[in-house]
Amino acid sequence: MKILVCLKQVPQKDAPLKLNESGTWIRDDISYEVNEPDAYALEEALRQKEKHGGEVVVITAGPTRAQQVLREALAKGADRAIHLEDDGFVGMDAVNTARALAAALEGESFDMIFTGLQSDDYGFAQTGVLLAELLHWPHATIIIGIEKTESGVRLKRELEAGHYQMLDMPLPCVLTIQSGINKLRYATLIGIKQAKNKPVKRLTLADVQGKLGKNLQVVERLYVPVKQKKTEMLEGTSVELAKKLVEKLRNEVRVF
Amino acid sequence: MIHFRKSLEGVDRPQMEADVVIVGGGPAGMACALRLAQLIDAHNAAHPDAPMSKENIYVLEKAREAGQHCLSGALLDPRSMNELLPGFEKEAPLDGQVHKESVYLLTRAGQHKFPITPPPMRDHGNYVISINKFVKWMAQKVEEVGITIFTGFAGTDVLLDGERVLGVRTDDKGVDKNGQPKSNFEAGYDLHSKVTIFSEGARGSCTQQIAQKFQLENPEHAQVYGVGIKELWEIPAGRIAPGEVLYTLGYPLTTKEFGGAWIYGISSTEISVGFVMGLDYADPRTDPHHAFQSFKEHAFLRGILADGKMIRYGAKSLPYGGWNCLPQLYGHGWMLAGDSAGFLNSQRLKGIHLAIKSGMLAAETAFDALRSGDASTTQLAAYKTRVDASWMREELYPVRNFHQAFEHGLLPGMVKAGIQQVLGGANLGPDFKCSPGYKNMQHLGTCSVSDDARAQFLGPAKGDGKLTFDKLTDVYHAGTRHEDDQPTHLVIADLDICNRRCTQEFGNPCQHFCPASVYEMVEEEMVETSEGSGSTQQKELHIHFANCVHCKTCDIMDPYQIIHWTPPEGGGGPNYDGM
Numbered sequence: 021m022k023i024l025v026c027l028k029q030v031p032q033k034d035a036p037l038k039l040n041e042s043g044t045w046i047r048d049d050i051s052y053e054v055n056e057p058d059a060y061a062l063e064e065a066l067r068q069k070e071k072h073g074g075e076v077v078v079i080t081a082g083p084t085r086a087q088q089v090l091r092e093a094l095a096k097g098a099d100r101a102i103h104l105e106d107d108g109f110v111g112m113d114a115v116n117t118a119r120a121l122a123a124a125l126e127g128e129s130f131d132m133i134f135t136g137l138q139s140d141d142y143g144f145a146q147t148g149v150l151l152a153e154l155l156h157w158p159h160a161t162i163i164i165g166i167e168k169t170e171s172g173v174r175l176k177r178e179l180e181a182g183h184y185q186m187l188d189m190p191l192p193c194v195l196t197i198q199s200g201i202n203k204l205r206y207a208t209l210i211g212i213k214q215a216k217n218k219p220v221k222r223l224t225l226a227d228v229q230g231k232l233g234k235n236l237q238v239v240e241r242l243y244v245p246v247k248q249k250k251t252e253m254l255e256g257t258s259v260e261l262a263k264k265l266v267e268k269l270r271n272e273v274r275v276f
Numbered sequence: 277m278i279h280f281r282k283s284l285e286g287v288d289r290p291q292m293e294a295d296v297v298i299v300g301g302g303p304a305g306m307a308c309a310l311r312l313a314q315l316i317d318a319h320n321a322a323h324p325d326a327p328m329s330k331e332n333i334y335v336l337e338k339a340r341e342a343g344q345h346c347l348s349g350a351l352l353d354p355r356s357m358n359e360l361l362p363g364f365e366k367e368a369p370l371d372g373q374v375h376k377e378s379v380y381l382l383t384r385a386g387q388h389k390f391p392i393t394p395p396p397m398r399d400h401g402n403y404v405i406s407i408n409k410f411v412k413w414m415a416q417k418v419e420e421v422g423i424t425i426f427t428g429f430a431g432t433d434v435l436l437d438g439e440r441v442l443g444v445r446t447d448d449k450g451v452d453k454n455g456q457p458k459s460n461f462e463a464g465y466d467l468h469s470k471v472t473i474f475s476e477g478a479r480g481s482c483t484q485q486i487a488q489k490f491q492l493e494n495p496e497h498a499q500v501y502g503v504g505i506k507e508l509w510e511i512p513a514g515r516i517a518p519g520e521v522l523y524t525l526g527y528p529l530t531t532k533e534f535g536g537a538w539i540y541g542i543s544s545t546e547i548s549v550g551f552v553m554g555l556d557y558a559d560p561r562t563d564p565h566h567a568f569q570s571f572k573e574h575a576f577l578r579g580i581l582a583d584g585k586m587i588r589y590g591a592k593s594l595p596y597g598g599w600n601c602l603p604q605l606y607g608h609g610w611m612l613a614g615d616s617a618g619f620l621n622s623q624r625l626k627g628i629h630l631a632i633k634s635g636m637l638a639a640e641t642a643f644d645a646l647r648s649g650d651a652s653t654t655q656l657a658a659y660k661t662r663v664d665a666s667w668m669r670e671e672l673y674p675v676r677n678f679h680q681a682f683e684h685g686l687l688p689g690m691v692k693a694g695i696q697q698v699l700g701g702a703n704l705g706p707d708f709k710c711s712p713g714y715k716n717m718q719h720l721g722t723c724s725v726s727d728d729a730r731a732q733f734l735g736p737a738k739g740d741g742k743l744t745f746d747k748l749t750d751v752y753h754a755g756t757r758h759e760d761d762q763p764t765h766l767v768i769a770d771l772d773i774c775n776r777r778c779t780q781e782f783g784n785p786c787q788h789f790c791p792a793s794v795y796e797m798v799e800e801e802m803v804e805t806s807e808g809s810g811s812t813q814q815k816e817l818h819i820h821f822a823n824c825v826h827c828k829t830c831d832i833m834d835p836y837q838i839i840h841w842t843p844p845e846g847g848g849g850p851n852y853d854g855m
């Protein structure tokens with residue numbers, strides 16, 4: 021099995037976010053980490069390789085700092101990496117990101133491409149699916165189980181309210197992976213050392229520019245939500261209080 | 277039952293051989309790595325026939341990323357950076373040069389500006405920095421010169437062979453809260469190294485292991501510490517200029533406690549505000565976090581902070597003892613650098629430049645050891661010689677009695693410090709001795725029940741949510757994160773002492789001095805076992821280890837010395853981005 025895993029570098033969950041000067045995105049003097057479901061996608065790819073052999077390649081489209089997620093993946097056992105390296109990939113819409121990824125894969129051949137379910141920063145939940153479209157491959161989303169079969173893979177998808185869907189899919193395909201599908205491994209000292217000698221192919225925005233279109237989705241302005249915590253004290257006897265409370269719940273909060 | 281963290285026994289441990297292992301990637305550790313690389317590069321240029329390798333030099337850093345556990349004021353005295361990387365100002369993240377300092381004495385109702393800034397508090401030419409950003413930048417430099425930093429890995433146990441340090445073990449990963457390996461368990465490595473350098477910051481946990489084993493401290497001059505509590509604030513422009521520095525003494529402390537505050541202007545709308553308190557106070561109910569909150573309520577501070585917003589919080593300890601309290605700095609296969617050794621000028625509240633310098637000198641000594649293939653105690657003694665011959669001694673020796681002068685309070689301290697100023701650091705008698713700060717703590721019974729002079733820092737701060745905060749609100753702004761399912765890394769030797777004796781004697785001061793609400797005494801129903809029927813209420817210690825910000829205050833100030841701070845699973849801890 022040859023598997024490609026798309027990794028996105030996103031702000032660490034507890035990073036103190038501040039708007040940039042123009043208010044269009046956050047200031048980037050914070051720490052970053054790999055997007056959570058992407059970490060599970062990588063783990064799943066490594067497990068498939070351990071079971072069936074093959075190769076795990078990781079790719080990211082992002083600025084220089086994004087090589088952090090590639091290095092971590094190489095340290096955990098990925099074989100090689102592709103870095104679409106440019107500040108221009110920050111804030112790119114999902115279609116263009118998918119186009120850039122697809123362009124970077126020319127000349128490669130994979131059995132499966134794993135992406136995360138959605139990213140922690142923009143939360144499009146589209147990139148993986150769009151990539152499949154561009155490649156004319158079938159796809160399935162919210163994957164929580166993958167078994168290799170004679171003809172392809174048997175998949176388990178998460179649906180609402182504890183329901184699952186099982187389906188068979190031919191290869192090659194694109195799968196968007198849900199967090200929690202497996203238990204993440206830790207990088208080891210020796211892994212980190214060896215990662216330094218694994219190949220990282222670098223591509224620039226210019227290398228894929230011809231395949232991209234205009235960014236149709238642009239963030240014009242971000243707003244920090246204003247905290248609105250209002251405490252209202254009700255007074256009266258317990259009977260009156262109960263009545264007032266029910267009124268409030270019915271007419272203002274509208275819970276019933 | 278609380279299960280405490282320790283390295284698992286009976287597991288297969290991978291091993292790795294190293295030339296130099298640097299435990300702790302703060303300013304000291306990073307400077308040490310950089311200097312080593314410079315020396316090796318110079319050697320290789322001069323002796324292309326006999327090159328030395330940088331392959332097997334490693335920095336271990338317990339934070340997920342370099343700098344995330346570093347917390348400081350911070351003003352940087354550029355002296356050692358100019359030696360390490362001349363011209364560093366052009367590329368290092370610096371926020372502005374100090375151009376104006378003032379010192380104030382706060383009283384409950386007012387403030388008095390010192391007519392002149394005392395010479396040690398003159399910071400002209402220093403830079404306001406975020407130590408987090410600065411160390412991150414140093415880490416990039418270290419990686420560029422080809423030295424590997426293992427972030428997210430802590431040194432947990434010093435590996436010993438008699439008197440010789442063989443290296444360190446790294447943290448076990450994937451151990452559950454009962455001490456059992458999980459399915460993704462990874463045993464820590466035994467990292468065997470020719471030279472191990474401990475640069476873990478104040479009260480380093482590996483450093484403590486050898487300090488106790490080899491009795492590195494002079495008992496007459498035990499190290500003493502302070503804890504610094506800091507918040508970053510955004511304030512309306514025009515109040516504090518970038519590069520402006522203010523120090524305050526006095527309120528909310530009385531003349532008996534040692535401490536003071538700083539305000540550093542980062543940009544026109546961002547300031548660093550913090551409070552340092554000596555960990556040698558008497559009243560067990562003292563809460564340094566509360567002292568800091570009360571400080572902010574002073575009219576002088578209100579004027580600066582009004583309509584501002586607190587954006588970040590953190591706390592960390594620092595060694596105050598100075599030159600006389602330096603422990604033995606080296607031995608067979610090891611050296612101490614930075615705050616782990618105690619290189620801090622408490623008169624100036626500055627240690628970064630000394631940490632960097634000591635890291636450089638340790639690197640020079642390690643380099644000689646590698647070249648000669650000899651890391652014996654005699655060989656590494658050259659480290660101490662280098663320290664003695666450097667400007668570190670020139671800076672630290674004259675202020676060797678500074679903190680000790682304040683042992684009996686602020687006013688006598690000012691007088692003694694004044695005398696020292698005249699006598700070049702000496703007292704009107706022999707040098708002061710120093711005993712560990714926790715020994716000053718008084719039994720609860722001997723403290724007055726309502727101590728009005730100290731009400732502003734006894735017990736927890738309530739916080740108004742705007743200017744002042746309760747601890748949990750503040751801790752939220754430290755961004756601290758730990759894997760929940762792991763053993764408790766605050767290792768307590770005897771919980772019975774906590775739940776019975778300490779409750780009686782000191783009233784569980786851990787609840788108060790911990791700036792992150794890790795320790796909580798919770799009412800537990802105890803069913804009586806003896807003849808008396810029914811049940812009684814007893815308080816029992818709960819340890820919310822996931823809140824821990826790695827400040828080490830508990831390890832230092834616990835009056836029975838039964839709390840041992842050990843590193844949790846690597847990567848866990850605060851996130852001091854931008855601090």
Ligand SMILES: Cc1cc2nc3c(=O)[nH]c(=O)nc-3n(C[C@H](O)[C@H](O)[C@H](O)COP(=O)(O)OP(=O)(O)OC[C@H]3O[C@@H](n4cnc5c(N)ncnc54)[C@H](O)[C@@H]3O)c2cc1C
Pocket residue numbers: 138143144145146149162178179180
């Ligand atoms: C089980 C589950 C529970 C969730 N619960 C919540 C929740 O409680 N709250 C919350 O905020 N989020 C929730 N989400 C996430 C949320 O549903 C997704 O983040 C969101 O739907 C993403 O929207 P999207 O448009 O980016 O992507 P998608 O959901 O992938 O949207 C694509 C949509 O476009 C349609 N579409 C695709 N191609 C075409 C086409 N060619 N022509 C016309 N239509 C097309 C698809 O059918 C689909 O409806 C949940 C997701 C799942 C799976």
Ligand SMILES: Cc1cc2nc3c(=O)[nH]c(=O)nc-3n(C[C@H](O)[C@H](O)[C@H](O)COP(=O)(O)OP(=O)(O)OC[C@H]3O[C@@H](n4cnc5c(N)ncnc54)[C@H](O)[C@@H]3O)c2cc1C
Pocket residue numbers: 299300301302303304305336337338339343344345346347348349350351352353429430431432475476477478480481482503504505506550552592593594613614615616619620625626627628629631843
């Ligand atoms: C509140 C406060 C304000 C200060 N203000 C100033 C100032 O304005 N100017 C100034 O010059 N100095 C100041 N100092 C002092 C200065 O911050 C320190 O002297 C300096 O940071 C020491 O550097 P270090 O490298 O020795 O230790 P640290 O900066 O503490 O770095 C130690 C590093 O080692 C890591 N580590 C620790 N143990 C282990 C382990 N077992 N395994 C792996 N990693 C480990 C830690 O995570 C950390 O990253 C201040 C200190 C405090 C607490």
Ligand code: SF4
Pocket residue numbers: 766789790791792793794795823824825826827828829830831841
């Ligand atoms: S538990 Fe100890 S080290 Fe952790 S925050 Fe509290 S006092 Fe500091």
